[in-house]
Amino acid sequence: MHARDLVCGFPTVTAGTPAAEAARLLAEQDLPGLIVLDGDGRPLCVLPGTQVLRLAVPRYCQDDPALARVIDEDQADAFVRALGGRTVGECLPEQPRELPITDPDATVLEVAALMARTRSPLIAVVEEGVLLGAITLQTLLARALAV
Amino acid sequence: MHARDLVCGFPTVTAGTPAAEAARLLAEQDLPGLIVLDGDGRPLCVLPGTQVLRLAVPRYCQDDPALARVIDEDQADAFVRALGGRTVGECLPEQPRELPITDPDATVLEVAALMARTRSPLIAVVEEGVLLGAITLQTLLARALAV
Numbered sequence: 148m149h150a151r152d153l154v155c156g157f158p159t160v161t162a163g164t165p166a167a168e169a170a171r172l173l174a175e176q177d178l179p180g181l182i183v184l185d186g187d188g189r190p191l192c193v194l195p196g197t198q199v200l201r202l203a204v205p206r207y208c209q210d211d212p213a214l215a216r217v218i219d220e221d222q223a224d225a226f227v228r229a230l231g232g233r234t235v236g237e238c239l240p241e242q243p244r245e246l247p248i249t250d251p252d253a254t255v256l257e258v259a260a261l262m263a264r265t266r267s268p269l270i271a272v273v274e275e276g277v278l279l280g281a282i283t284l285q286t287l288l289a290r291a292l293a294v
Numbered sequence: 295m296h297a298r299d300l301v302c303g304f305p306t307v308t309a310g311t312p313a314a315e316a317a318r319l320l321a322e323q324d325l326p327g328l329i330v331l332d333g334d335g336r337p338l339c340v341l342p343g344t345q346v347l348r349l350a351v352p353r354y355c356q357d358d359p360a361l362a363r364v365i366d367e368d369q370a371d372a373f374v375r376a377l378g379g380r381t382v383g384e385c386l387p388e389q390p391r392e393l394p395i396t397d398p399d400a401t402v403l404e405v406a407a408l409m410a411r412t413r414s415p416l417i418a419v420v421e422e423g424v425l426l427g428a429i430t431l432q433t434l435l436a437r438a439l440a441v
Contacts, residue, residue, distance in 0.1 A: 173431065195413060195415075197409045197413050197431060198413070200407075200410040204407045208403060208407045209407050212407065212408065212411075220295070223401035223402050223403035224295050224401075226406060227406075227439055245359075254362065254365065254371075255373060256355060256369075256370035257363060259347045259351050260355045260359065263344055263351050264359075268326065268342075268343055268344050285321055288321035291317075291374040292321055
């Protein structure tokens with residue numbers, strides 16, 4: 148069993164995708180993250196779902212938990228509106244040492260090792276620069292446990 | 295809207311739970327992680343799903359991607375059997391600066407800020423040391439986008 152046997156279609160975004168659209172994708176499809184493609188359709192990185200929130204949460208609330216508590220409830224409820232006008236490109240993670248990207252010939256063990264190392268529950272599978280799809284932790288575990 | 299309005303029941307494990315059972319829970323219920331309780335039923339930490347894999351992947355494969363490739367396919371397919379006999383306690387993350395745990399009075403904004411800061415798509419909600427349940431990124435985004 149190799150990555151090519153586990154890979155599934157997966158939603159992609161680009162740096163120009165509105166952040167609100169990315170949030171909607173994450174919520175509606177219950178995704179652990181999104182694959183971000185560059186202008187040539189090549190995977191640039193994997194964006195963890197939690198990092199989209201960074202654009203919606205004012206910086207002073209991110210840094211100091213106590214400050215988030217003083218925002219009144221109505222304003223807090225509407226925090227997600229802050230995504231309006233912002234794009235995925237603004238919440239891309241700093242370039243990590245290793246990207247959660249592999250090739251279709253990787254074994255299940257290689258995919259598992261990559262997930263553990265990068266702490267990413269979402270691995271993009273790329274063949275000659277073209278995205279084939281993704282493998283989620285859920286898919287990997289379900290298939291591995293069924294063996 | 296506060297954490298108490300978003301919280302849902304969520305599976306828990308303890309440090310003594312077999313790692314294979316934790317992997318099965320993650321796979322079958324498509325969970326982003328698990329809440330680990332201590333002996334008194336208090337949340338000890340949130341275990342990211344990817345970290346359960348650390349127990350199944352031999353250390354030399356975790357550290358060096360090239361070494362994982364030389365394991366033959368049959369052995370790679372069966373990697374998850376290495377979880378046998380191991381427990382959740384063996385894959386707990388190093389104690390982070392801040393735990394993804396909040397109280398029921400936290401606003402949506404506070405929960406979002408905590409997710410962004412801790413990079414955890416799963417927040418445990420605790421009242422006077424008792425776990426009420428959890429809030430996932432998916433629940434948070436779905437409710438926030440519906441406002």
